Amino acid sequence: MLAQDTILKSTFDVAKIRQDFPILSTKVFGKPLIYFDNAASSQKPWKVIKAIEDYYTSLNSNVHRGVHYLSQKATDAFEESRKKIAAFINAAHDHEVIFTRGTTESINLVASSFGKAFIQQGDEIIISAMEHHSNIVPWQMLCEEKGASLKVAPINEKGELLMAEFKALLNDKVKLVAITYCSNSLGTVNPAKEIISCAHNRNIPVLLDAAQAIQHLPIDVQELDVDFMAFSGHKMYGPTGIGVLYGKEKWLDKMPPYQGGGEMIKTVTFEKTIYNDLPFKFEAGTPNIEASICLGAAVDYINEIGLQNIHEYEQQLLQYATEQLLNIEGLKIVGMANNKASLVSFTIDKLHPYDVGVILDKQGIAVRTGHHCTQPLMDFYCIPGTARASFAFYNTTEEIDALVVGVKKAIEMLS
């Protein structure tokens, strides 16, 4: 068993880190907020909050088109942020980083543009059984439009992708593999490198939904050799309404624009439009300038703490929470993969997750309940949903202890 003091002896100064997040001192129903809904959206450090203030007090202007001072400054900050994000994931080129509204839009961009260029009737797209609706529905829509088929790689009871079954699905008809790096419902971290390597052996490109991985694991897109990767700003301590699509230049160059409008063009006549270069080809209209710039501040903050440190500390929290929660009679953890990110999804005998969530909320503990936008996965486990506690590096073992007490109280009240 992992002793609490082992974690406290870690080099990680959680008390100091918590001071960077003002919202963590909030009281809910008179109790200190315990925020375990990080997989849905994470809290923001002062560095990001301050960057938002700085943007509106010293930078606010439209980007790329203005010749005036403020526009130049805003453009510089905007492109500087793109560079930071490219470096963060080790993209080969800054222009492989496309700003979007979030993971969902990033996936839709690929479904629409890659789909237009490369998917035809009879083709196949592979996803997995643990996908979030955002990595199911766009492909269903594309398949319906093109007469292609969606194939689903199965998982085992522990919530791990069955690699042999996945490999068996790879054939010449498959034109894309779109799989989550880390499951938002189970915490499973998929063997991304192996998945990509297997797909590439058959010249099939791979899209990774990294919405639940980018904030937990160091990711190097060149080392992974991934073709597309999608993630959101608000889950990685940045603002809402901003996300990233990483795409290899060789694919992005061949794909048609996602949307038409300003910025994505070089010249427009009523007869013909010449599209702009990357990344602007995929960034029609005025972008979310504030959030794009402040996502760079979030990346700076994560870099200061160090993703490896974050990963190690969160893994300790995961282990501690797993051990403590499994001591509760009737509690079952859904998703027991060997390689997991820091979240624990659980059910309790005869109790509905909604009821458990409401009782925990009244004790100041924020967990997510329901199907987590993974309804097919809940059907696989034959459950209506789970209660999910997802941890960030500002969470503590004391908070996990409070969760255990809270769950026991919920059981007592609801049974």
Add this chain to the structure above:
Amino acid sequence: MTINETQDELINDFSFLGDWMEKYEYIIQLGKELPLINEQYKTEENLIKGCQSKVWLHAEFKDGNVFFTADSDAIITKGLVSMVIRVLSGHAPAEIVQSDLYFVDEIGLKEHLSVTRSNGLVSMIKQMKLYALALQSKT
């Protein structure tokens, strides 16, 4: 008893309950006491889907009044449903259509009405009023 009198009675019941825990214990108790919908009516057609919990609702028209029975898979939702049924069941369609369910707010459970996607309660109330409206137009 009129719809508003029943609501006031519920508000009065809750005024004796101290903290959130007592309130929820009472709601859970009401959920357990809810006269269940006849199994034959627990169909897909009678299912009201919230994002998280499900509610089955059946309406019956008898002697000029509408009588509701229901069930839910979540006990807190079931308790809330139980209260709504206590307030609206057995009244004339016109009364149900015109009713203003202020009691949920008054007893400090507003979040269950505002979180429209989570528990199906708002959809249930809407459905009850729609039943009543349909019956009103027939009478």
